[in-house]
Amino acid sequence: MIHDSHDRMIERFTDGELSPAEHHRFMRSMALDKGTRRLADADRAIVDGIAKERAGFPAGSREPGEHLLARLAATPSAAGARGGGGGISVGIWQGIIAIVALLGLAIGTFAVAPLLNREHHQAMIPPPVAQPPAPISRPAVEAPAEPGKTGPGEIGHRMKAAQGQIPRENDRTRQNMVVKETVEETEIAPPKHSQHSFAEDDGRDHAPLPVITSDTVHFRMNVRK
Amino acid sequence: MLAQESITEDALLFSRYMNGDDGAFITLFRKHNQRLHMYCLKIVGTLEQAEDITQEMWERVIQLRAEPRQVYNPLGFFLTISRNLCLDHLRKRKRHLPFAELDESVHAAGGGLTELEETAVALLDQLPFEYREVLVLNLYCGYRFDEIAAMMGKSPEAIWTRASRGRAQLRRMIATTMESGESSAGSAGQVPKLEGIL
Numbered sequence: 001m002i003h004d005s006h007d008r009m010i011e012r013f014t015d016g017e018l019s020p021a022e023h024h025r026f027m028r029s030m031a032l033d034k035g036t037r038r039l040a041d042a043d044r045a046i047v048d049g050i051a052k053e054r055a056g057f058p059a060g061s062r063e064p065g066e067h068l069l070a071r072l073a074a075t076p077s078a079a080g081a082r083g084g085g086g087g088i089s090v091g092i093w094q095g096i097i098a099i100v101a102l103l104g105l106a107i108g109t110f111a112v113a114p115l116l117n118r119e120h121h122q123a124m125i126p127p128p129v130a131q132p133p134a135p136i137s138r139p140a141v142e143a144p145a146e147p148g149k150t151g152p153g154e155i156g157h158r159m160k161a162a163q164g165q166i167p168r169e170n171d172r173t174r175q176n177m178v179v180k181e182t183v184e185e186t187e188i189a190p191p192k193h194s195q196h197s198f199a200e201d202d203g204r205d206h207a208p209l210p211v212i213t214s215d216t217v218h219f220r221m222n223v224r225k
Numbered sequence: 226m227l228a229q230e231s232i233t234e235d236a237l238l239f240s241r242y243m244n245g246d247d248g249a250f251i252t253l254f255r256k257h258n259q260r261l262h263m264y265c266l267k268i269v270g271t272l273e274q275a276e277d278i279t280q281e282m283w284e285r286v287i288q289l290r291a292e293p294r295q296v297y298n299p300l301g302f303f304l305t306i307s308r309n310l311c312l313d314h315l316r317k318r319k320r321h322l323p324f325a326e327l328d329e330s331v332h333a334a335g336g337g338l339t340e341l342e343e344t345a346v347a348l349l350d351q352l353p354f355e356y357r358e359v360l361v362l363n364l365y366c367g368y369r370f371d372e373i374a375a376m377m378g379k380s381p382e383a384i385w386t387r388a389s390r391g392r393a394q395l396r397r398m399i400a401t402t403m404e405s406g407e408s409s410a411g412s413a414g415q416v417p418k419l420e421g422i423l
Contacts (some may be wrong), residue, residue, distance in 0.1 A: 049342030060262025
């Protein structure tokens with residue numbers, strides 16, 4: 001470090017950066033130390049010698065020669081229009097192309113993927129099979145009450161009627177009708193073959209599904225052709 | 226102009242040149258050719274070879290337009306090409322020019338040098354390359370340390386340290402030569418008498 005500071009002092013002396021006091025001190029140290037004086041003289045020789053040599057060197061050409069200009073004219077730019085200077089740089093073009101490519105890829109992916117998925121579903125998943133309507137479940141059949149007595153369910157029925165859910169005057173008629181429908185429905189069982197699975201499907205058309213009317217429950221038998 | 230501003234300006238010029246603006250190339254040439262020529266001259270040692278290398282460097286820059294690329298530090302890019310060409314040239318020669326040959330080529334251009342100054346500029350070529358290059362760029366080409374740092378991609382402090390060490394090493398080489406000359410001749414020769422100043 002002492003060596004570096006000594007070197008730095010010599011350079012500052014050569015470059016004229018020392019203060020008057022530092023300058024005086026350094027001159028005195030040079031007078032006492034021959035080595036320091038040699039180093040100071042060497043540093044001065046470096047600076048002056050280089051300055052003189054530099055001044056004497058032939059300067060390089062300031063204008064490009066005919067050969068270079070000819071080469072320049074013969075080498076078109078691959079990036080933009082000649083003489084333009086305001087064209088879009090190569091980097092920007094590359095960026096635009098990359099963005100367009102990415103957009104195309106993204107659009108292609110999102111547009112094709114659902115189609116592929118749909119085809120996949122159609123190939124792998126059976127179409128929904130219309131199931132026959134489940135038999136209408138009704139409350140358990142209540143036996144008609146004997147005249148003058150309260151039959152089973154009569155109390156609940158009366159309570160519903162009292163709440164206004166059933167007109168009171170039609171209590172008995174309505175009850176009898178419900179019982180009749182329920183009896184008829186229980187006699188009809190859904191055809192077994194209407195509950196087939198896709199795996200068992202033989203590809204043939206099946207008979208129409210049963211239709212239940214409002215008045216009477218009628219079921220057309222499902223007959224294979 | 227700050228080193229960074231200069232680099233930005235050069236980068237814009239280089240971009241325009243790459244896009245086909247020949248005027249931008251000529252501007253870059255006018256701005257940097259003389260200094261790069263000086264650099265090559267001090268590295269390879271002869272005027273003719275320095276001109277050839279500088280010319281080849283610019284030709285490579287022209288060729289680059291056919292295969293465009295982004296250059297953010299054109300001066301550093303030019304310096305790198307020049308340095309590689311100079312070092313290739315020196316490798317082909319397998320040796321540095323001896324002092325005698327240097328006297329016939331580069332140093333003949335400089336006139337009015339004292340014997341000690343001639344010794345100083347000749348010994349500069351004996352420095353390690355990393356020291357010599359920084360001193361040449363600073364003392365011959367006139368680039369500031371921050372400009373050299375920017376073109377080499379190093380910190381200004383690192384460049385300053387390199388230059389200072391190179392200068393100190395060169396100083397000692399000259400002092401040793403002076404000492405041996407003094408002892409052999411029995412006189413101080415070119416060394417001025419500083420005692421009289423006091």
